[in-house]
Amino acid sequence: MRAVTVRPPEPDSLALSDLPEPEPTDGELLVDGLAVGVCGTDREIISGAYGRAPEGHRRLVLGHESLGRVRQAPPGSGFAAGDLVVGVVRRPDPEPCGACAHGEFDMCRNDGYTERGIKERDGYAAEVWTVEPGYAVPLDPGLERVGVLMEPASVVAKAWEQVERVGARAWFAPRRVLVTGAGPIGLLAALLGAQRGLDVHVLDRVTGGPKPGLVADLGATYHTDELDKVTSALQPDIVIEATGVGRLVLDAMAGTAPYGVICLTGVSPSGRHLTVDAGCLNRELVLENNVVVGSVNANLRHYRQAAEALAGADAAWLERLITRRVPLDRFAEAYAPAPEDIKVVLTLGE
Template sequence: MCEVNLVKALGVTPGVKDSLELLEMDEPAESEGEVLVETLAVGLCGTDKEIVSAQYGEAPPGAKHLVLGHENLGRVVSAPEGSGLAEGDLVVGIVRRPDPVPCEACAAGQWDMCRNGKYTEHGIKGLNGFARERFRADADALVKLDRGLERIGVLLEPTTIVAKAWQHAEAIGKRAFYDPKVAVVTGAGPVGLLAALLGVQRGLDVHVYDRVTDGPKPDLVRDLGATYHTDSLTDSGVRADVLIECTGVPSVVMETITEHALDAITCLTGVSSIGKTLPVDVGAANREAVLGNDVVFGSVNANRSHYEAAAAALAKADADWLARLITRRVPLADFGNAFEHEKNDVKVVLDVKEA
C-alpha cells in the first residue's frame, strides 16, 4: 500500500468567521503544475485578515477549506527540462490566474484587467494559496528571482501592486505633456512604503502621509529620502503631480482626488469599507477635475509584466532597507501570533519552512 505524503497548510472554512486552522493536506498533485516548489515564507496583509473574518474568500471547487497566503516566496524542488527553472531557483507564484474562457484581456496576458470576473486567485478566490509546505504550478505561473533576494523576496507580490499603479499612471501621463516632479503616497504600510520606494527610484520628490508619529515608519520614509507627514494632505500644502492612495480611508481618498497640482493623476489602490458617508460637494469636485485635467483611476492585482517590474525594483533597492519592512517573522506553527497586531508592525511574515 502506497504511503500518502502530507503537507501542513494554513486554511479557513470560507464563510465561517475565525475558522483559521493548521491543516494536513495531500501532497500537491502533478495535475496542479509541472514545477514542485517548497514554500519558504508568506506575507500577511489586510486581505488575509478579511478572509479570516469571513468577509469573502472562496475555496477551490469541491473543497471545504481555502489555504491562505497570496504573498509568497518559494524554492524550486524539481522542474522539467526546458521550463526555464531548475532545482534551487528562488520563485514567487503569481496570484491571479486567467479565467478559463478566456476573455480578451486574459487572453492577452492581462488577467489583472479580466473582463468577466471569472479569474481565480491563489489564497483568495477558487485556488489554494501558498501557506503550505509545498505547492505545484506551471512555469508560466512562477516568477524567478535573483537568489540574493531570499531575505526580502516575499515582498515581491505587494510590490507588484504599486509597480502596476506607477506603470498605469505613467501610461496616462503620456496622453499629453508629462513631467512630474512631486509625488504623494497616502499610508505608510507596506504597500505605501513600496509605492514611495518606486517614486524615489523615479527621481521624484516623494511625500508620505500617515497618522503614526513613532515606531519604524517615519524613519523608513526618511531613510528612503522621502518626506514623512503626520498632518493632512490639505494642511500640508503639498501639491503633487502623481498621487498613490494606499489607505482606503474615505476622507483621505477624497483629499487625493481634490488636493493636488494641475493635470494630476491619482491612483486608488486602497479598498474602502462600505457604509461610511461623507458630505461631498460633487459640483466643486467635478469643476476642479474638469478645469484641472485631472485623472483618477483604480488599480488592483497585477500581471506578469508587473511582477517583472517589481523584481527589478527590489533588485536595485537597498536590501537592508527592504528587510526593515519585515518587522516580525513568525513560524507557521505559531500562526495565531502572526494575526495579532503589535504596535510597531509593518509587514508580518510567516516562515513556512523551518530553519
C-alpha cells in the same frame, strides 16, 4: 504537509491543517514554501467577508504573497532545483474576456478569474506547493530574506505603470509625488517613486516606530499633518492613495497640481457615509484635467517589474519593512495585528 486553511465564508475557521503533499502535473514546478506575507485581504477572508474554496473542497489554503524554493522542475521549464521563485496570484478566466485573452488578466472584465489563496484556488501558505512555470517568477538569490515582498511590490509596479500611462496622454514630466499611508504598499510606492528620481513625500498619522525612519532613508519627506494642508503646500503632480480611508480618498482627488494623476490602491470599507461637495470636486477634476484611476492586482509584466525594483533596492531597507517573522507552528500570531506592524511574514521552512 502542513498548511494554513480556512472554511470560507465561515468566520474564524483559521486552522493549521495536515494535507497530502501536492503532486506536480502538466509540467508544474514542485516548490518548498519558505514564507508568505500577511495582509488585510487574509484577515478579511478569515473574518468571513469573502473568499471561496476550490470547487469540491470545504477548506481554502490561505496565502497569496509567496516565496519558495524549487525542489523539482521539468526539463525546458526555465527553472532548476534551488531557484528562488514567487507564484503569481491570479489566473485568467478559462473562457477569457478580451483583457484576459491579451495577458492582462489583472483587468478581467467578467469575474471569471481565480486567485491563489483567495478565490477558488489554494494559496501558498503551505510547506509544499506547485505552480505552472508560466505563472512563476524567478528571484535574485540575494533577495531570499525579502523576496516575500514581491507580490505587494507587483501591485505597486502596476500602480506606477498606470500613472505613467495616464500621464502619457499628453506631455507629462512629474516632479513630486505624495503617497498617503506608510504601510507596505505605501512604502513600496515611495521606493519606486524614489527610484524614478522624484521628490517623494509620504503622509501617515503615526509619529513613532520605524515608518518615519524608513521614509527618511529613501531621501523622502514624512508628514503627519492633515492631508489638505500637505497637498496645499506641495501641490503634488501624483498622489498614490494607499489607505482606503474614505475622507483621504476624496481629499486626494482635490489635492493635486493641475494635470495631476491620483491612483487609488487602498480598498475602502463600505457602509460609511461622507458629505461631499460633488460639484466642487467635479469642477476641479474637469478644469484641471486631473485623472483618478483605481489599480489592483498585477499580471506577469508587473511581477517582473517588481523583481527589478526589489533587486535595485537596498536589501537592508527592504528587510526593515518586515517587522515580524512568525514560525508556522505559531501561525495564529501572524494574523493578529500589532500596533507597530508594517509587514508580518509567516515562515514555512528553512
